[in-house]
Amino acid sequence: xxxxxxxxxxxxxxxxxxxxxxxxxxxxxxxxxxxxxxxxxxxxxxxxxxxxxxxxxxxxxxxxxxxxxxxxxxxxxxxxxxxxxxxxxxxxxxxxxxxxxxxxxxxxxxxxxxxxxxxxxxxxxxxxxxxxxxxxxxxxxxxxxxxxxxxxxxxxxxxxxxxxxxxxxxxxxxxxxxxxxxxxxxxxxxxxxxxxxxxxxxxxxxxxxxxxxxxxxxxxxxxxxxxxxxxxxxxxxxxxxxxxxxxxxxxxxxxxxxxxxxxxxxxxxxxxxxxxxxxxxxxxxxxxxxxxxxxxxxxxxxxxxxxxxxxxxxxxxxxxxxxxxxxxxxxxxxxxxxxxxxxxxxxxxxxxxxxxxxxxxxxxxxxxxxxxxxxxxxxxxxxxxxxxxxxxxxxxxxxxxxxxxxxxx
Amino acid sequence: xxxxxxxxxxxxxxxxxxxxxxxxxxxxxxxxxxxxxxxxxxxxxxxxxxxxxxxxxxxxxxxxxxxxxxxxxxxxxxxxxxxxxxxxxxxxxxxxxxxxxxxxxxxxxxxxxxxxxxxxxxxxxxxxxxxxxxxxxxxxxxxxxxxxxxxxxxxxxxxxxxxxxxxxxxxxxxxxxxxxxxxxxxxxxxxxxxxxxxxxxxxxxxxxxxxxxxxxxxxxxxxxxxxxxxxxxxxxxxxxxxxxxxxxxxxxxxxxxxxxxxxxxxxxxxxxxxxxxxxxxxxxxxxxxxxxxxxxxxxxxxxxxxxxxxxxxxxxxxxxxxxxxxxxxxxxxxxxxxxxxxxxxxxxxxxxxxxxxxxxxxxxxxxxxxxxxxxxxxxxxxxxxxxxxxxxxxxxxxxxxxxxxxxxxxxxxxxxxxxxxxxxxxxxxxxxxxxxxxxxxxxxxxxxxxxxxxxxxxxxxxxxxxxxxxxxxxxxxxxxxxxxxxxxxxxxxxxxxxxxxxxxxxxxx
Numbered sequence: 001x002x003x004x005x006x007x008x009x010x011x012x013x014x015x016x017x018x019x020x021x022x023x024x025x026x027x028x029x030x031x032x033x034x035x036x037x038x039x040x041x042x043x044x045x046x047x048x049x050x051x052x053x054x055x056x057x058x059x060x061x062x063x064x065x066x067x068x069x070x071x072x073x074x075x076x077x078x079x080x081x082x083x084x085x086x087x088x089x090x091x092x093x094x095x096x097x098x099x100x101x102x103x104x105x106x107x108x109x110x111x112x113x114x115x116x117x118x119x120x121x122x123x124x125x126x127x128x129x130x131x132x133x134x135x136x137x138x139x140x141x142x143x144x145x146x147x148x149x150x151x152x153x154x155x156x157x158x159x160x161x162x163x164x165x166x167x168x169x170x171x172x173x174x175x176x177x178x179x180x181x182x183x184x185x186x187x188x189x190x191x192x193x194x195x196x197x198x199x200x201x202x203x204x205x206x207x208x209x210x211x212x213x214x215x216x217x218x219x220x221x222x223x224x225x226x227x228x229x230x231x232x233x234x235x236x237x238x239x240x241x242x243x244x245x246x247x248x249x250x251x252x253x254x255x256x257x258x259x260x261x262x263x264x265x266x267x268x269x270x271x272x273x274x275x276x277x278x279x280x281x282x283x284x285x286x287x288x289x290x291x292x293x294x295x296x297x298x299x300x301x302x303x304x305x306x307x308x309x310x311x312x313x314x315x316x317x318x319x320x321x322x323x324x325x326x327x328x329x330x331x332x333x334x335x336x337x338x339x340x341x342x343x344x345x346x347x348x349x350x351x352x353x354x355x356x357x358x359x360x361x362x363x364x365x366x367x368x369x370x371x372x373x374x375x376x377x378x379x380x381x382x383x384x385x386x387x388x389x390x391x392x393x394x395x396x397x398x399x400x401x402x403x404x405x406x407x408x409x
Numbered sequence: 410x411x412x413x414x415x416x417x418x419x420x421x422x423x424x425x426x427x428x429x430x431x432x433x434x435x436x437x438x439x440x441x442x443x444x445x446x447x448x449x450x451x452x453x454x455x456x457x458x459x460x461x462x463x464x465x466x467x468x469x470x471x472x473x474x475x476x477x478x479x480x481x482x483x484x485x486x487x488x489x490x491x492x493x494x495x496x497x498x499x500x501x502x503x504x505x506x507x508x509x510x511x512x513x514x515x516x517x518x519x520x521x522x523x524x525x526x527x528x529x530x531x532x533x534x535x536x537x538x539x540x541x542x543x544x545x546x547x548x549x550x551x552x553x554x555x556x557x558x559x560x561x562x563x564x565x566x567x568x569x570x571x572x573x574x575x576x577x578x579x580x581x582x583x584x585x586x587x588x589x590x591x592x593x594x595x596x597x598x599x600x601x602x603x604x605x606x607x608x609x610x611x612x613x614x615x616x617x618x619x620x621x622x623x624x625x626x627x628x629x630x631x632x633x634x635x636x637x638x639x640x641x642x643x644x645x646x647x648x649x650x651x652x653x654x655x656x657x658x659x660x661x662x663x664x665x666x667x668x669x670x671x672x673x674x675x676x677x678x679x680x681x682x683x684x685x686x687x688x689x690x691x692x693x694x695x696x697x698x699x700x701x702x703x704x705x706x707x708x709x710x711x712x713x714x715x716x717x718x719x720x721x722x723x724x725x726x727x728x729x730x731x732x733x734x735x736x737x738x739x740x741x742x743x744x745x746x747x748x749x750x751x752x753x754x755x756x757x758x759x760x761x762x763x764x765x766x767x768x769x770x771x772x773x774x775x776x777x778x779x780x781x782x783x784x785x786x787x788x789x790x791x792x793x794x795x796x797x798x799x800x801x802x803x804x805x806x807x808x809x810x811x812x813x814x815x816x817x818x819x820x821x822x823x824x825x826x827x828x829x830x831x832x833x834x835x836x837x838x839x840x841x842x843x844x845x846x847x848x849x850x851x852x853x854x855x856x857x858x859x860x861x862x863x864x865x866x867x868x869x870x871x872x873x874x875x876x877x878x879x880x881x882x883x884x885x886x887x888x889x890x891x892x893x894x895x896x897x898x899x900x901x902x903x904x905x906x907x908x909x910x911x912x913x914x915x916x917x918x
């Protein structure tokens with residue numbers, strides 16, 4: 001990948017007589033290389049659209065894709081951060097189940113207001129993170145061990161809290177977290193105007209942000225991509241977003257889960273790229289010793305990473321419980337593996353230091369489309385498992401191959 | 410049959426950009442103890458790696474004649490099959506295995522069905538241990554015995570391979586006096602049994618004690634071989650440093666101001682072995698615009714001193730005081746040290762200095778990211794601009810600052826490390842081996858940068874094992890031996906001879 005980055009870079013110094021098309025093409029190729037995971041998602045979508053005769057892209061199915069995978073995507077955000085720092089978290093599925101069970105006690109058995117139950121549940125997630133972060137950051141026990149223990153501990157505690165029963169029938173506001181829609185505020189239409197409006201705002205915000213970044217870069221004398229390619233990309237992304245908004249608008253509107261997710265992606269995207277904390281995560285994952293000797297407080301960063309993961313695991317547990325309207329003992333089973341797969345398919349490096357929130361989301365969507373597409377085709381759960389395993393293996397193998405080819409160290 | 414067991418003829422070995430050995434000839438007589446002497450980086454270890462097959466035949470030019478026969482080793486196992494065994498400075502023992510298991514590693518004593526015969530393993534090991542005078546049970550784990558005894562296990566292992574020529578690379582560097590004496594006696598004892606030894610050492614008194622001949626290597630060349638009767642300390646030192654300090658250093662006119670940093674009674678102990686004192690009541694100071702050198706051999710505690718000062722990154726039970734501009738400051742964490750205007754550029758930039766999978770930009774900003782924060786967020790564009798300014802001013806050879814540092818040459822990596830620390834805006838920079846593994850041209854550039862820092866009123870401490878370098882760039886030089894400051898020399902009075910003498914000074918016991 002790196003050699004592709006250096007090639008276009010000389011483009012700024014290239015004399016004008018050189019063929020413009022070549023430099024244009026090199027930019028496109030470099031971008032495609034960098035966004036290989038995005039291309040993979042498009043290919044998977046196209047493949048299953050063809051195989052399912054277009055069922056995959058029906059409005060209802062698109063809406064379902066988000067709602068069914070929301071909790072995995074929430075986990076994937078926290079997981080990719082943990083993986084970038086060079087750790088892993090195996091406990092998130094159990095933590096989600098434990099917090100779901102606690103929220104059942106709060107909202108159903110104790111009859112607390114839904115918002116208080118949610119806040120308390122997120123607080124429990126944070127406490128779980130404090131517990132695990134303490135052992136990892138300050139005692140120095142590998143995250144693999146601590147969270148493997150956590151996987152058992154919190155699964156056990158979930159059963160204790162549930163006391164061998166399911167807790168069910170949550171208040172409507174709580175349930176909205178998992179299967180609510182924001183719709184019909186302006187009355188009933190075939191196409192929900194609110195959804196379309198939000199879609200339009202999102203497109204405008206994206207364009208404004210992209211243009212501002214571009215202007216900022218050229219102001220500081222950085223090289224920018226050719227205008228034609230820049231516009232082409234924006235048009236393609238606008239079209240995709242537009243189709244997505246149209247699909248949601250013609251079904252039930254904006255899923256609440258999607259709102260939660262969008263907010264998280266925005267916040268964590270900024271955290272990872274633009275805040276000191278996020279940069280320190282990358283620095284630690286890239287070279288722990290060098291980070292420490294540069295004055296970065298590794299332990300503190302590690303600790304807060306796990307606190308954050310605990311809160312996100314709790315949120316995932318709430319969304320899942322809300323969706324089923326039931327807190328049960330089997331909740332969250334295998335979530336950790338899907339979240340870890342999402343991060344790695346999304347380009348995170350096993351050794352740490354590399355990975356993005358956007359990549360993890362796309363990785364999670366690839367898994368989601370695979371699940372959904374294969375289910376539509378009537379492929380059994382056993383083959384679905386095998387295919388997902390194979391995709392994970394190939395994604396990481398591709399990554400390793402790419403690095404070796406570009407002569408990474 | 411000649412009297413020489415080994416003749417290395419015209420050995421030349423080049424690494425990309427560096428000629429490590431040029432036309433080195435070494436003759437070792439059968440049954441002698443032959444010492445090899447030279448500064449760090451002179452080429453001693455490279456020569457031994459050529460001999461033992463670590464650098465296989467074909468990667469060097471010249472001939473190796475062993476027992477009157479030209480040999481072409483492709484790997485260590487080839488040289489071991491001929492009876493040449495090298496014991497490296499960093500011992501190659503597996504800590505969790507027993508002494509006997511280590512001795513017969515990859516040479517396991519087999520019995521019926523190819524299974525390991527433990528009785529034979531342990532009894533053979535016991536015989537070998539008796540030969541090296543180590544009274545330990547062969548089943549004891551390596552981690553449970555001291556470094557001195559581990560060294561003996563290495564020799565026992567060599568004996569198990571029917572060694573004819575034993576090479577010891579600085580065998581006593583990590584040993585205390587008793588263990589050193591025992592080891593040297595053992596070498597003489599083995600000599601009595603007909604085993605030839607080559608011993609690489611800095612310690613002149615121990616060379617005089619055991620060796621029959623000394624070959625001095627400097628800058629990849631064998632300067633001369635001195636027979637035992639002619640060995641004097643002065644002659645060895647003169648050969649080691651050479652007379653010509655060529656014009657390899659930029660001109661530096663010191664403009665020295667007030668004292669910036671003073672360290673008093675700085676003491677640190679080994680992080681695991683908390684009774685072993687590594688840094689011994691060090692006192693030193695540096696003034697504005699001054700370049701101060703710390704000269705010391707490997708293992709003298711140079712890096713340990715610097716790292717223990719820099720936020721206690723090394724050691725245990727650290728005591729001592731640090732004053733900046735006459736006021737006492739604390740440097741308990743790296744952050745605190747940086748906030749107090751101290752920077753430390755490591756000797757091992759790949760392990761401790763750089764994030765090799767990140768680009769130049771993010772490495773430059775790593776130690777002072779807070780300087781780029783605007784309204785709570787890091788300003789990427791400004792970061793790019795800052796990195797680009799350093800790329801230009803430090804002459805980092807890369808098309809732009811988005812290149813991963815792992816792809817840069819050693820010299821350019823070092824410039825990135827220096828950029829990082831200069832951007833943290835320190836008053837005192839501690840540069841640990843700033844030119845290690847860098848080609849000559851880039852070295853000159855690094856020296857120029859150091860001069861500029863001093864000219865800007867910073868205090869610079871340079872740790873180096875290359876004396877010419879220290880003599881070429883410093884205003885004042887401290888010598889460090891066994892963790893203690895043994896001398897302080899203004900540049901006018903510093904000579905290679907006096908420095909080496911103080912660097913090899915041993916503590917009165």
